[in-house]
Amino acid sequence: MTLVRNARAKRYVIRLRSDGTARVTIPRWGSAAEARRFAERSKGWLAQQFQRLASKPALAKTWLAGTEILFRGDLVKIEVAAAEGNAEIRFSSEVLKVSSTFGDLRSVIEQHLWKVAAEELPPRVVEHAAAHGLRVRRVTVRNQRSRWGSCSRRGTISLNWRLIQTPAFVRDYIILHELMHLRQMNHSARFWREVQSVFPDYASAERWLKQHSSLLS
DSSP states (O other): OEEEEETTOOSOEEEEOTTSOEEEEEETTOOHHHHHHHHHHTHHHHHHHHHHHHHSOOOOSSOOTTOEEEETTEEEEOEEEEETTEEEEEETTEEEEESOOOSOOHHHHHHHHHHHHHHHHHHHHHHHHHHTTOOOSEEEEEOOSSOSEEEOTTSEEEEEGGGGGSOHHHHHHHHHHHHHTTTOSSOSHHHHHHHHHHOTTHHHHHHHHHHTGGGOO
16 A cells, blocks of 8 residues: 655545555645555445456556557557558557567557647647637646646646547546636536536546546556
């Protein structure tokens, strides 16, 4: 179990990571001792989450020809081919020209997905911001490990490149979620009312993310 102090946290939160380890967030006013007691009280919940984790298909650590990955919400198979002396990696409508298709293809495919995300996500943020009368100073696409997006008080929206692996409605939910932080820089009831006003069925997007978390890279 890992204990992490977060000055912005308002309560103790426990999460089960995809690798099976538990992480407890300690609020500014909290203590490590209380965090451990909180984890002890959460044993039943953790047991349920372990069971769910064990029942999910494991994410392939190595991506080879034939491996299925998520792209725009669909499971697509990685294929390799040779064309005019060059090697190609194909999945869905994407074609990557590479020097070799031997070994793990994950790094080159992830770099391509990040590039696609960097091209597609910022314009979508600007589009949604304009539709709701919001001003965004900057949009970045990053390799965030523990969150789908963030919003700074200065108006910078940062998004996880892995959103390119999700369906359009999930991508739009995350974008709108972060944009609503320009109105409410918290996760209060007011904030969630703002989210619901622009994305009424946000619960479906949250469910999709939870159900497919083990398949997202």
